[in-house]
Amino acid sequence: MAIIKSVRGFDPKIGKNTFLAENATIIGDVTIGEDCSIWFGAVLRGDVNTITLGDRVNIQDGAVIHTLYKRSQTHIGNDVSVGHNAVIHGARIEDKCLIGIGSTILDNAVVGTGCIVAANALVLSNAVLEPNSVYAGVPARKVKDVTPEQRKEIIERIAHDYRMYASWYKE
Secondary structure, three states: OOEEEOEOOEOOEEOOOOEEOOOOEEEEEEEEOOOOEEOOOOEEEEEEEEEEEOOOOEEOOOOEEEOOOOOOOEEEOOOOEEOOOOEEEOOEEOOOOEEOOOOEEOOOOEEOOOOEEOOOOEEOOOOEEOOOEEEEOOOOEEEEEOOHHHHHHHHHHHHHHHHHHHHHHOO
16 A cells, blocks of 8 residues: 655545555645556655645656745646656646656746656746647757647547556556
């Protein structure tokens, strides 16, 4: 069973039909929506401030979600995929985004709806990413627009696939 820990009087809230891997860690002021999946080795550490996930969000293996004490919160919208070993620290990720493998999103950044943040990209604190765009590099810069076909084939397909993968683990 996942590590679910209360801290400072905050109990994590887990939405229905959500898969938590046995070694996922959910701590403190964390709210997870419905039909989500939190994968192996992922950590959502709401000990110093609020972390909120919408519905149909997948947080893949080794990802870390955290915040700054009294200075930032993490809010992740609906239908978002957070890739393996990504770090989201006190940022807002709007709906239907893909956060690539190994990428880092820093405090008070805003990732607009429909964005793809490429693998290993670094989104700096306070950055505002234009909706429906691909950002890559260190620091992350816009490289192109996301087409409707890319949204369907990349963002929506990955989110759908992770709901399917999670179903394999539920009894």
